[in-house]
Amino acid sequence: MLSVNSIGLSKYKLLRVFGDIYESLLFKNLKKFNTILVASSINKITSKEKYYKLKKCSIIQFPTRFDPEIFKVKHIDKISLGFTKEDILLITTGRLSNIKGWRLLIDSYRITYLEKPTLKLVFIGSGEDEYKRIF
Structure with a gap:
């Protein structure tokens, strides 16, 4: 098979x-x-x-998607994480692997970033395709 x-x-x-x-x-x-x-x-x-x-x-x-009833928005101290107050964080979690389709997200982000430079893409996870910094 x-x-x-x-x-x-x-x-x-x-x-x-x-x-x-x-x-x-x-x-x-x-x-x-x-x-x-x-x-x-x-x-x-x-x-x-x-x-x-x-x-x-x-x-x-069992679901592996975001459930707003379980995960509540908390205040994030962006400054302590190296971002500015104006930055908009797009955070994604999961295994960093080519098979997960991260390339599409990164390519989409690049296009959006040109129009909205305060948008920051943050990956949380590890895996075979782990990078310290993409942008």
Whole structure:
């Protein structure tokens, strides 16, 4: 089966080689559980249920998106973080990996920044594509 997991889609060729092995071991071990929590699409797991002969189990998806009921806006001391009072912060969190589509956000930011230079893009996270400073 073609690997569609984060290992199989890595920018590092050597790591991509292990994508199918990783996925095979992952699903082999998932057979041991009655309930599986998934952070991605349930369809990604259920489409492989038959292929990997998973026993019937409960698959529960938990949201990985922003929920304004949980995360409340707090005052941020921009000055202490090296920004000015006028700066508008666009903050994103997550694993810094090419597969996450950060290039589209960065390209969009570059265009917007020309019209609104007080807009600052801030990445919070780490990963294989980690950069100290992009702009």
